[in-house]
Amino acid sequence: MKNGYFDDRNIRWYTLGGFDNLAYHVxxxxxxxxxxxxxxxFAANEKIALHRHKAAYRTFVLQGELRIYRANGELKEVRPLGSYVSAAxxxxxxxxxxxxIDVIALFSNRGIADNGVVYEILDENLNVVVxxxxxxxxxxxxxxxxxxxx
Incomplete structure (x- = not known):
């Protein structure tokens, strides 16, 4: 790692239509x-879709800093390089x-409910879209x- 950059040359990134500023690797x-x-x-200086976590999760920031924003756009938290967070x-x-810079983070979702839902994607009125x-x-x-x- 140099200057906060994680060497991801051996990771193949994928994208989903309609989900801007986001790449993933399952x-x-x-x-x-x-x-x-x-x-x-997550793209540098950009935001992804409004959502809610429906499973307990852990994050580990491998590159950059992960910025979390409230639904109203207010910056709530900054998780720096190397931070580990466990949340309900x-x-x-x-x-x-x-x-x-682009942030790369591992999300480990645990104890997923019987309905299998991990994330709810929400509209601006907090209605579940998908x-x-x-x-x-x-x-x-x-x-x-x-x-x-x-």
Whole structure:
């Protein structure tokens, strides 16, 4: 690591249409343990979609700083390079993004409920637009494996 940059040359990043300023790499989905581990890369000085975590999670910042914003846009927290945070599910709706460089963070989601939901994506009125859970992350992981095998 040099100047806060993590060497991600061996990580293949993927994107989802409609989700700006975000790339991902699914590390693992374990249905039996009810867990999803995923690397996220958030664009520098940008924000991702408004959302709520529906599973307990841990984050570890590998590059840059992770900035968390309240639903009204107010900066709530800055998690610097190397920070580790453990949080419960059902926290306040928020957006996240990078600081002056792209941020890379490991999100380890644990104890996912029986409905399988990990994230609720919200509109500006805090209505759920779409959910991402174990089935969706399993599908992303399967597509990722097929892409990497090609």
């Amino acid at each position: 590390c693992d989905v374990d249905e039996r343990l009810r867990s999803v581990d995923i690397l996220f890369k 599910s059902d926290g306040e709706p928020h957006t996240e993004g990078g600081g002056d 959910t991402f859970g174990i089935p969706e992350f399993m599908a992303l992981l399967d597509a990722q494996r097929q892409s990497e095998a090609a």
